[in-house]
Amino acid sequence: MALTAETGGATRTPAPDPAPAPRSRPPKRNLRPPWMEAPTRSGTALKALALILVVAAVGYPFLGVIGTSFASQEDIVRSNGLVLVPDHPSLEAYRTIFTGGVVLRGLLVSVAVTTLGTVCSLLATIGMAFGLSRPGVTGSRFLLMTALFTMLFNPGIIPNFLLVNGLGLYDTYASLVLPTMVSAFNLVVLRSFFMGLPQELFDSARVDGAGDFRILVRIVLPLSKAVLAVISLFYAVTYWNAFFNAMLYLDDADKWPLPMVLRTFVLQGRGMESVASGESPAPLQAAQMAVLVVAVIPILLVYPFLQRYFTKGVLTGAVKG
Amino acid sequence: MLLLVLPGFLYFVVFHYVPLTGYVIAFKDYQPYLGYADSPWAGIANFQAAFAEPAFWSALVNTLEIAGIQLVFFFPVPIGLALLLNSVLSSKLRRFVQSVVYLPHFIGWVVIVSIFQQILGGAGVLPNLMDDAGMPSYDMMTDPGAFPWLLALQLIWKDAGWGTIIFLAALLTIDKQQYEAAAIDGAGSWRRLWHVTLPGIVPVVILLLILNLGQILTVGFEQIVLQRDAVGPDSGEVLDTYVYYHGIKGGDWGVSAAVGLVKAVIGTALVLGANKVAHFFGQDGIYRGADR
Incomplete structure (x- = not known):
């Protein structure tokens, strides 16, 4: 199986230029087996969106917890309880929990x-x-x-x-x-x-x-x-x-x-x-x-x-x- | 050689077999100060008492409801996620996403419940946002009706990623030439998914489904015990928490041991039955795999 050739009768959709799909990297040529259709733009975008959502669903709570632990009261109120990047970072919270x-x-x-x-x-x-x-x-x-x-x-x-x-x-x-x-x-x-x-x-x-x-x-x-x-x-x-x-x-x-x-x-x-x-x-x-x-x-x-x-x-x- | 085996073996005997004798108190009117041997026999009175209690039936119904919702709504998620990951061609990107989604599996329930509290709970992000938007704020963490859904949501967050491992491995065993042949015969990507990918993982799916059915009476104890009080026992009590609250907290040893015994016996029967059925299907899967 040659991985380099772009030919092959199975390419049904006339390969659209796989270059600039927004928000996702264009797949490298050699990754795709020759019989596989070139990804459509919307398909790639949907997939990228799904992946971003999955990663965000896992990552956001972690980052939020870490950010909030450094946040001040205003930060917390302004961002509804979970702060990603605190404006006034402080170690006060850690000092408090470890003095107890x-x-x-x-x-x-x-x-x-x-x-x-x-x-x-x-x-x-x-x-x-x-x-x-x-x-x-x-x-x-x-x-x-x-x-x-x-x-x-x-x-x-x-x-x-x-x-x-x-x-x-x-x-x-x-x-x-x-x-x-x-x-x-x-x-x-x-x-x-x-x-x-x-x-x-x-x-x-x-x-x-x-x-x-x-x-x-x-x-x-x-x-x-x-x-x-x-x-x-x-x-x-x-x-x-x-x-x-x-x-x-x-x-x-x-x-x-x-x-x-x-x-x-x-x-x-x-x-x-x-x-x-x-x-x-x-x-x-x-x-x-x-x-x-x-x-x-x-x-x-x-x-x-x-x-x-x-x-x-x-x-x-x-x-x- | 046997000396090396001994500590582990002793562990299994002492902490898995010896406790079984403790179930004798299900048939006794157990008084902690009298001990096992001297507490008077009660026959099956404990079982009768348990079955006469609405709280037991409510715990059973809750258990089944929670397990059912998890089966329908949690079980397919790892399969979908595995298919998505499998379709990512760049191995770097795929490995990155995998590392991210496996991570929550290693986080304890206390932490996860705390995080959910921070996001969905009364003073959390979502109610605050709804408040800002002028909607009546809604606290999912204390809504009894939403409890099984909340549990399923938390389970998805924690274990959907981890669950993909086994499906990804199954996807890897599918012969690439099948895809190529299908493509040459004119099958588009959806048809390849339907006719090559899915049949390739069906044996694993069936196997896991059956094994899951065998576990239907066991829903996460830690996860539920942490949140039971927020929604109240009417919708938050399951068989395991019933045993804990009535027995160890409430001192109603005999009755809760009886409930525990019923659960253990039915649960073991279900697991054994599931294994039997899985064996049947599993054989089939291995056979077909070898056939290719």
Whole structure:
């Protein structure tokens, strides 16, 4: 298939000059296979419009939240509540939320839980996935089924609550990690990746005298960086956003992670009295948006680095799951 | 080797299988201070009590309504978006749009609900604009009638982009020569879409549709629990929140455990049934894929 030629009997519409379609770049010649019609102007414009709308629908709220967090009261009133570019940018909102102590503590709890939780989850998932990925482990089929069956049912809220209570985990940080430590989905993704590694690698390492653990650390893990990155991201995001466990198992508001703090501050409007009563110079909405920014920034920071691995990770799971 | 497996295995046993025994309290008159074993048996009284309660039926109806609206209005969006993305020839532009639309998937519900509050809520952008335009301002976040639609809208914002991944992958597996052959036979772009593209993704669509049907009793707990109070329990209560508010908040352990058990059993049956049907169609899809 020659990609360069503009010929080909299939060009039904007499190719209009694809040059200046407003608001969209003219497609480069070599991108379009020769049999495909040249895009009409209106078609290109419609497509561009659709894409712009989609990107704006996602982007506008993000930019609005960030802009508002730096805005002054006038800015907020003038732009109906969501400021894209504040006229009088200030850091007042951030100063306010971090002096209260509650947001800072929530942030610390969230960072600690996310870090430790992700490490625990990764260790348990890697161990189990590796152990079940090689042939010849006694009972591996039974062990795998035990994990996979959990995808079919969910014990439900009450039994989980009673269990966590019974284990003495109620109102502990461990209750934010343990009940959701291993995801069967991630386990399947990782296991099928491990299974795809060539058996020869393992055989030769074993001939050289390496044990299971050494093979895992020296050979398997270095080869799995990409898939491990995706799984870490999935786990980390889950812990970072987790709010269900905290709502269910934490009684003491001092232990609340950021999403719980966020809920009381932003959705229920409580705990912001100093701001609302005008004691603090920052507008209430700016302070609320600043908390949102704090909650979203870590995700925005790691996202670009991991984004290219998504498709791979998701699809491996979909095929096998 | 087994030692490596052990922590994960223990996790699944302790946090997925052991709790199942907790459902015993659905058949008991559970008193927290007496514990599982010593609470008196209640037979099926808890189930009778639940079924006699209008709140349970209302929660069930709400669940089905929300799930139904999501199925009809959320499900097609990722397909359309995937087709749009697939038609973008420039891979740079496509990848940019993909990165943007995948992003909301990683944002927690608390943040998303807060953002929606800021835009649609009482003091938000939309009511302010309507006010300026002289219209009566409308707060969608507290309108009970609009609740299922609000949930669907939020779900679309969060996950429509992420949902395209699987359809885009299916679109990639379609043989390019089919398009070329169709074009040479005189099929225009719409006919190619209809006769080549859609048949190519139908197996995946059917598979996901069936799997979704299996999940019909489970609508997002976090998303709903955050907004239930704004619209009130009459339209904001679903099965999961019913269990939470009546059991853990209200102390009505036995009855809500009974509701939870009913939901879990029907839900599992639906998922199993869906998997069976999907297997049937899935086989078909793989077979046709291999045939080309």
